[in-house]
Amino acid sequence: xxxxxxxxxxxxxxxxxxxxxxxxxxxxxxxxxxxxxxxxxxxxxxxxxxxxxxxxxxxxxxxxxxxxxxxx
Numbered sequence: 646x647x648x649x650x651x652x653x654x655x656x657x658x659x660x661x662x663x664x665x666x667x668x669x670x671x672x673x674x675x676x677x678x679x680x681x682x683x684x685x686x687x688x689x690x691x692x693x694x695x696x697x698x699x700x701x702x703x704x705x706x707x708x709x710x711x712x713x714x715x716x717x
Contacts, residue, residue: 649704651676658713659683663706666690670713671700679704 651659654673661669661683671686683700 651681651710654710654712658715660709660711660713661702661707662709663702664708665706669697669700669702671697676704681707681710 651673655675657673659671659673661671661681663669668689669683669686670689671683673681674684675682680701680703683702684698686697686700688695688697688700
């Protein structure tokens, strides 16, 4: 998974589903070879939402990453 790059999605609001069933929603702000970085996010775990100003997610733990639809 480390070879996958998400640079075209920088600045986009994304939904990241992790292998442990956590979901993180936020703005993709950057990445390196092993991690992606989200800002202004929310962690959704067991039907609870936790605000996370910054999230660092291992690319190995990602099950799916998709662009969130705009609700405007």
